[in-house]
Amino acid sequence: MMEPYHNNSFPNSKSFLKAGLVFLMSALFFGLVAALQYVLPGIGKEVFSFEKLRPLHVSSAVFWILMTAMGTVLTFLQEIKPFPNTTHRLVKIQFYLFEISFVSILVSYCFGVFGGREYWEFHPIFSIPIVIGWGIFLVNFLTNNKTLKNQPVYVWMWTTGVVFFLFTYIESNLWLIPGIGNRLIQDMTIQWKSYGSMVGAWNMLIYGSSIYLMDKIAGNQKYSQSNMAFGLYFLGLFNLMFNWGHHIYTLPTASYTHIIAYGVSMTELFILGRIIYLWRKSLTFDRKHKHIQAYWFLYAADIWVFINLGLAIAMSIPALNLYMHGTHIIVAHTMGTTIGINTMLLLSFAYDVLGKKQAEIKISTNFKTAFLVTNISLSLFFISLIIAGVLKSYWQFNNPDSSYTLMLNTLRPYFYVFFVSGLSLVFGFMLLIIPLFKSK
Amino acid sequence: MSTYPWKLSVFLSLIVLFLLYSAVLYCREYKEVLPADVLAQDGKMIWQQKNCVSCHQLYGLGGHLGPDLTNVYGKKGEPYIKAFLQSGTTVMPNYHLTENEMQALISFLKYTSSTGISDPNSFTKHNDGTISQ
Ligand code: HEM
Numbered sequence A: 001m002m003e004p005y006h007n008n009s010f011p012n013s014k015s016f017l018k019a020g021l022v023f024l025m026s027a028l029f030f031g032l033v034a035a036l037q038y039v040l041p042g043i044g045k046e047v048f049s050f051e052k053l054r055p056l057h058v059s060s061a062v063f064w065i066l067m068t069a070m071g072t073v074l075t076f077l078q079e080i081k082p083f084p085n086t087t088h089r090l091v092k093i094q095f096y097l098f099e100i101s102f103v104s105i106l107v108s109y110c111f112g113v114f115g116g117r118e119y120w121e122f123h124p125i126f127s128i129p130i131v132i133g134w135g136i137f138l139v140n141f142l143t144n145n146k147t148l149k150n151q152p153v154y155v156w157m158w159t160t161g162v163v164f165f166l167f168t169y170i171e172s173n174l175w176l177i178p179g180i181g182n183r184l185i186q187d188m189t190i191q192w193k194s195y196g197s198m199v200g201a202w203n204m205l206i207y208g209s210s211i212y213l214m215d216k217i218a219g220n221q222k223y224s225q226s227n228m229a230f231g232l233y234f235l236g237l238f239n240l241m242f243n244w245g246h247h248i249y250t251l252p253t254a255s256y257t258h259i260i261a262y263g264v265s266m267t268e269l270f271i272l273g274r275i276i277y278l279w280r281k282s283l284t285f286d287r288k289h290k291h292i293q294a295y296w297f298l299y300a301a302d303i304w305v306f307i308n309l310g311l312a313i314a315m316s317i318p319a320l321n322l323y324m325h326g327t328h329i330i331v332a333h334t335m336g337t338t339i340g341i342n343t344m345l346l347l348s349f350a351y352d353v354l355g356k357k358q359a360e361i362k363i364s365t366n367f368k369t370a371f372l373v374t375n376i377s378l379s380l381f382f383i384s385l386i387i388a389g390v391l392k393s394y395w396q397f398n399n400p401d402s403s404y405t406l407m408l409n410t411l412r413p414y415f416y417v418f419f420v421s422g423l424s425l426v427f428g429f430m431l432l433i434i435p436l437f438k439s440k
Numbered sequence B: 001m002s003t004y005p006w007k008l009s010v011f012l013s014l015i016v017l018f019l020l021y022s023a024v025l026y027c028r029e030y031k032e033v034l035p036a037d038v039l040a041q042d043g044k045m046i047w048q049q050k051n052c053v054s055c056h057q058l059y060g061l062g063g064h065l066g067p068d069l070t071n072v073y074g075k076k077g078e079p080y081i082k083a084f085l086q087s088g089t090t091v092m093p094n095y096h097l098t099e100n101e102m103q104a105l106i107s108f109l110k111y112t113s114s115t116g117i118s119d120p121n122s123f124t125k126h127n128d129g130t131i132s133q
Helices: A011-039 A050-080 A085-110 A124-144 A153-171 A184-218 A227-242 A255-266 A268-277 A279-283 A293-315 A318-324 A328-354 A365-398 A404-410 A412-438 B004-027 B038-049 B072-076 B078-087 B099-115
Strands: none
Touching: A011 A050, A011 A085, A011 A328, A011 A412, A050 A085, A050 A124, A050 A153, A050 A184, A050 A328, A085 A124, A124 A153, A153 A184, A153 A227, A153 B004, A184 A227, A184 A293, A184 A328, A184 B004, A184 B099, A227 A255, A227 A268, A227 B004, A255 A268, A255 A293, A268 A293, A293 A318, A293 A328, A293 A365, A318 A365, A328 A365, A328 A412, A365 A404, A365 A412, A404 A412, B038 B099, B072 B078, B072 B099, B078 B099
């Protein structure tokens, strides 16, 4: 039996969450400024053009995800079993390594220093502290979890996430070896192999934590020890390892990577089917827990999982992927998942760890308003990108030789919706984030 | 009965399969294309250092503010590319590139164009959902 729901505080892991929230604010700010280029092309380009804004935005978002995921796992680990003193010291070193390298990366972008790889657009030198920092995280994790025997599913998931992130992150740097970097097709194959699995790895950290939190709210470990939980975990692991080929269906690489990805991705239909089957159970707002703010975010994430998983499965069918690849449908999907699923879940952890103790919580109208504003804006944001993507896709198939700029101009109305809903999304998020800084 | 041995064996088998798959992909001969020549390699480095991929795509992967450039060399040729590199556009910065840098970038785009065709129109769709070129 677990203890009934409670909040706990561990100062060293709290710093990860607070730093994470600052990166989230940075992501929101730069996202808006970057989106301005879509509505007012070329504005302020001499000072900050898109090749700086995009990495400032995307890296801040990735740093928000990584910082908060690490902080959450470290906190929950300590709730399960206290850390020895040496680990506390190592956690501090881990924190400073990441904090300093992430901030330096953002500064380096402002000066126009790039490594120019998609998503990880910083100079490869920064990979050294990142790999060392993650190595320390691995040591800290293993010190507290020496075996998988009899462990609930979330410990398996965390273990997978910690190990696979390190592996795939190193893999994403293999292009530095000339024999690989000089062959575009091999380079891009390995690049997207690593990215696909890397996202799977951080999702293992995040989903694992959400299962832990659900257990904590429910006050028992019924789910996390169940065969269904393990079945789904292994399905997730299988997909993490082998489904990444769906990012590169049009890349002329070994064709078996495409076939394997197609086949493996379709196994996700099982998860989708299960959600529909359990519709009422998994997607019903459980009134029992309505006083727990963290629960609201878990609930929102459930709905976004459903929408994005549906889209992801469609995208994994090569013949459909052809229509979506390289369009804003992909941007809708990427932001739909990183905001709708990852950010919602990470906020639920942030509320759990940084929020007030349960006894003091009253769900305020402010919280409800902010929560609704965020989710409604996100829906509009998502839909506007999908429409822009569909229209771009139409252009790709029918007028590919006409001017790109003219095509983007015709999409302008949808970009206005994208920008305005982005603005209210930022507003909603700020209302949710600011109270967290007031807590001790 | 403990399910641990069962879980552990599934886990380890997946890991072994994953490592094998990775090793095959690292070591496989990518016969589809020759490696880039020295000038194109320099071009690739400049492409990365200037972060062209934040706006442009190769094989549909990258940012979305500018067009896919995989086959721009094959379709539009060197003078056209050079014009863009020399002055930029409303959105694209003028990088004030030297003649050598421009030649290297053009050589890189010539190389990317030789590796395949990224246009989705060039694929045939099959009833089982697969595609071929
Ligand atoms: C928690 C909040 C957010 C997260 C986690 C997030 C994450 C991301 C990610 C991962 C990408 C890369 C997409 C891809 O390459 O497919 C991206 C791109 C982008 N995001 Fe966001 N985003 C957030 C909020 C926003 C907001 C509020 C705006 C403002 C309207 C915005 C505007 C953009 C723009 C303009 C791009 C570049 C699209 C392109 O490639 O042309 N984002 N974001």
